Amino acid sequence: MIMTENATHPELHDFPAARLSVEHVTKTFETQGGRVVALQDVSVSIHEGEFVCFVGPSGCGKSTLLNIIAGLEKPDHGKALINGTPITEPGRDRLVMFQEHALFPWLDVIDNVMFGLKQKPNLNNRERMEVAKYYLYLVKMDNFAHANIYELSGGMKQRVALARSLAPNPKILLMDEPFSALDAMTREQLYGDIQDIWQKRKKTIIFVTHNVREAVCLGDRVLLFSPHPGRIREEFAVKLPRPRNINDPALADLSRTITTALKGYDSEAD
Ligand code: ADP
Ligand code: MG
Numbered sequence: 001m002i003m004t005e006n007a008t009h010p011e012l013h014d015f016p017a018a019r020l021s022v023e024h025v026t027k028t029f030e031t032q033g034g035r036v037v038a039l040q041d042v043s044v045s046i047h048e049g050e051f052v053c054f055v056g057p058s059g060c061g062k063s064t065l066l067n068i069i070a071g072l073e074k075p076d077h078g079k080a081l082i083n084g085t086p087i088t089e090p091g092r093d094r095l096v097m098f099q100e101h102a103l104f105p106w107l108d109v110i111d112n113v114m115f116g117l118k119q120k121p122n123l124n125n126r127e128r129m130e131v132a133k134y135y136l137y138l139v140k141m142d143n144f145a146h147a148n149i150y151e152l153s154g155g156m157k158q159r160v161a162l163a164r165s166l167a168p169n170p171k172i173l174l175m176d177e178p179f180s181a182l183d184a185m186t187r188e189q190l191y192g193d194i195q196d197i198w199q200k201r202k203k204t205i206i207f208v209t210h211n212v213r214e215a216v217c218l219g220d221r222v223l224l225f226s227p228h229p230g231r232i233r234e235e236f237a238v239k240l241p242r243p244r245n246i247n248d249p250a251l252a253d254l255s256r257t258i259t260t261a262l263k264g265y266d267s268e269a270d
Contacts, residue, residue, distance in 0.1 A: 011123065011131055011169065015202040018093060018171035020046040020069065024078035027064055037229030038064040041078070044223065044232060046206065051198055053219035054208045056262065061230025062208045066174050069206065070096045082172070092119065095170040099177045101161040103149050109160050110136065110145040116168045135163035138197055155186035159193075166197070172204045180209065188246055191217050195243045212262070213255045217246045222258060226265035233265055 027039040039061040046052050054062040067073040069080050071090040080087045082094070095116075103112050113132040117123060123131065136142045139159040149157065158178060165173060179187045195218065198205055209215050215222045216238055224234045236258055240250055 009127060009130055009134075011120075011127070012134055014169060016093075016169060016171045017048040017202055017204045018083050019048045020080070020082055020172065020204065020206075021084075022065065022069070022078070022080045025065070025068060025075040025080060026077040027061070027068065027073065027075050039068075039075070040229035040231050042230070042232055043078075046204060049202050049204055051205045051207065051218060051220045053215035053222045054206065054225060055210065055212055055215040055222055055258070056225030057210060057227060057266075059230075060225040060227035062210075062225055063176055064230065066096070066176050066206060066208055069172070070094055070174055072096075092168055093171040094174060095165045095168065095172075096174045096176065097161055097165045097178050099180050101154075101157040103157060103160055103164070105149045107149070108145070109141060109147050109149070109152075112149065112160055113163045113167050116164045120168065132163070132167055135167045136160075138166070138200065139163045140193065153186070155182050155190065158182065158190065162194075162197070166201060166203075170203070172206065175205065175207045177208055177210070179214070180211070187214070191246055192243055194218065199242070212258050213246055213251065216240075216251050216255045216258065217244050224258065224261060224265075226262070234261055 022042055022044045025039055025042045029036045029038055042065060054065065056062055064073060068075055069087060071087050071094065104115065107115065110132050113135055114128050117128040117131060133142060133145065136145055139162050141156065141159045141163060144152065144156065152160065179190055207218055219238050222236045222238060223232050225231065226233045236254065238254065244251060
């Protein structure tokens with residue numbers, strides 16, 4: 001059985017990642033309160049295997065940009081490209097993980113993870129089971145393979161959701177505030193685990209959060225958004241060694257600098 005570091009299936013030794021570019025993307029919404037410019041002329045390049053965090057207050061277009069990259073929304077102007085190809089629709093090369101876990105309550109843990117592998121024609125059922133077990137091991141849920149979803153805590157559900165997102169081996173993992181409904185202690189454990197998983201699976205990750213420390217703890221780069229209109233205002237490279245601990249004083253220092261920058265955009269709007 002494949003449950004350990006010594007996993008042998010070729011599927012598990014394939015490390016696809018992708019580079020991404022967003023070029024002059026503008027997106028507006030018509031709402032009852034009028035026209036909202038969710039994104040205005042946003043450009044960014046993300047290289048293969050990079051871990052990038054989008055940070056900013058709510059309403060500054062973070063989810064909109066993530067959804068455009070996911071292929072769930074279309075920009076009014078500009079485009080997003082994956083490995084140079086314009087993104088026009090959702091694809092298996094990109095998987096999204098939301099704050100809400102969206103697991104199927106009628107399936108047990110391993111069947112939820114295997115569900116994402118249904119569309120892999122190169123795997124038979126036994127291999128799907130092995131791959132699913134490997135990812136459950138990676139998220140430290142291998143002892144709960146046959147548990148029901150309702151028996152799990154919030155943190156455990158997010159671990160299963162992460163295993164399900166990782167199992168089809170996407171090139172990019174898009175995470176929209178995946179930990180924001182969890183308590184601080186659970187989140188801290190997940191910060192360590194997600195860094196470990198990212199280093200093992202070498203994925204390109206875009207992680208959206210409004211929590212500055214979380215962004216500094218996880219990202220190679222932190223992109224700062226501001227609202228009305230939604231824009232990327234600044235970026236910070238995070239050079240701190242990994243694995244990072246959220247309570248590291250150097251991490252707290254950089255978080256303070258970033259928070260000050262974010263507050264500065266607020267006062268401009270007044
Ligand atoms: P964030 O994720 O940073 O909180 P969003 O991307 O969700 O921000 O939203 C940016 C702006 O666009 C907000 O003002 C929001 O109300 C608006 N918006 C987002 N999606 C829609 C939509 N489907 N319909 C109307 N307005 C939307
Ligand atoms: Mg959002």
